[in-house]
Amino acid sequence: MRTDRPLTDLRPGATAVVASLTADPGLRQRLEALGLRPGQPVQMLRRGWWSGPLHVRVGMTELMMRRRDAACVALAA
């Protein structure tokens, strides 16, 4: 089995399942409240230019998040 990769690696249009969150408690809570929980599929919609934010969909919610924060979300291989 391959090791987990971060959400930042997901290509636009691709979908993967959240494996774990390595964020600090505050961010973790916010991510979970927004639906980014282990076991949930997440889809990359687009990536902003100039290292801009990511646009992702999880469940019925669409989110923008900075790459630094998305790096805390590990995807199942």
Add this chain to the structure above:
Amino acid sequence: MNTIALLGMPNTGKSTLFNQLTGSHAQIGNWPGLTVDLMQAQLRIEGQTLQLVDLPGIYDLRGHSEDEAVVRRFLEATPVNLVLVVLNASQLDRQLRLALQVQQLQLPAVVVLNMADEARRFGVSIDSEALSRQLGLPVVLMSAKYGRGLAAVQQAVRQRLLTSSSNDLRLEPAPVPVPVQQLEARLAAREAELEPAQAALLEAAVQLPAQWRDRWTRRLDAVLLHPLLGLPLFFAAMALIFQLIYAIGVPIQEGLGALLDAIGKQLIQPLLTPLPTFLQGFLLEGLWQGLGTVAAFLPVIALFFLAMGVVEDSGYLSRAAYLMDAFMERLGLDGRSFVLSLMGFGCNVPAILGTRVMRDRGLRLLSMLVIPFSLCSARLNVFLFMAAAFFPARQGALVIFGLYLMSFVAAVLTALVFKGRFPSSEPLVLELPPYRLPTLPQVLSRAWAEVKHFWFWSRRFIIFGVVAVWLLNNLPLGVEPASSLSLSGRLGTLLAPVLDPIGINPNLTVALLFGFIAKEIVLGGLAVIYGQADPVALGQAIAADVSWPQAVSFMLFTLLYTPCLSTVAVIRSESKQLGFTALSVGWSLLLAWLTSLVFFQGVRLLG
């Protein structure tokens, strides 16, 4: 008094429901132990008077944001008879958690699933009876935006207030409510249950679509969030909106101003004739004219908030945060700071209050430092007048555009200078809601609330300000108003060494001094100083006294220095730091002076 609290996540239409339930006769209330104001309104149900409180939108009762702490403190300090938990029906897959937390605290509650129309459109089907059974709380589906299901919500509230929380059919009086005890400990102890409980509820009562159905949002985003087209489209849309606001707002403002002036002359003046001349002047030229200036100004503010309300409710404003974030990140800010600065173009005060969504202190302070450079509508008022008095129409438009550009440059410069002093590492994760068509009542009621808020914040300073201008111009008793012998004339002379190099003469100095209180007073102040109430005559009088470089220098200074006392007051109360407030005022004065100096001396050198 009995209290009902509205609780819900951001973006669930909570405030819309609040307005629907109360008919938007809301007021700002102070609550014990809270540092922020909450909207509240009285409600009559079954002959009982209750107060409905709109709590800030939160994601999690255990969350770390200031809003979340506010909600906790509220629940721990205030006995509530009922909590109305508002959830976005199309996002139950993650929002049911909040209802479960309320249930864990054993608060008497009714769950409102709002945006039922959207949920249906996206293919989410909800069995509200099954949900209610499983949750042990009444569940009502509604669409607050269109007013659908409102009666059912009111009915559920009524029933819930009459019966105890037990499910038996005897009508017992509800137990006397008590504040929540040990809120955090109780939630922490049962945190692990949330996830399985939510999954079970979804399994039992909610069917989610296999595929995302909102094709419109997908298509619009492909264009509006396009890497190349996105930003130009956004700025074009904003420019169009601002044009529209002037095109409609300025004539209304002028008409209203003329009307109020006529009322003063025709109705109030005859009433005042028995009074001594000094008092007459004070009441009419000081108080009435001052109030008139502010009142005439309200239509532009209202239009601005109306337009921004449409942009916000449509979902485009969150896209602006997405588009601008990469740039803002390099300034030590984020996409939200950009959106707040944009709101600041209407009025800085609500924009600064809006920084409450930021948890990181550095980010919040830096945003508060930047927002006052947004060219608010009060300043615009001064610029439109000055530009019309000094330049032909086309050049005038260019001057206004230049001032907007300057406002942007000042904000960027400020961020770059201070980002090292206010470092931040706040994560940025925001919801991008689907595009929505705003409804007229919703947008109107929001704009109305903003205007009321503006009036609340500005009136005391402005009334104080206009009265002070009048007094300074007319004291000591018997002097020629606003002459060099009056108090204001002496102040102007006193400050001449500082303001002479930037082309601000004693007359303009007095106007700037009062502009510190509020920019709305600047024009009224100039009218008193130059003794001309009629705008055209006033423009001519100023143009005869001042050269165009002086006028532009005056505009630049007006743009950059402290917007108004209300803004200073709100920076003070939000930052809770006198030093920071002083920095904000000091920096803006320095930047204003230097910019005006460079401009004025530059023009002189060139020719």
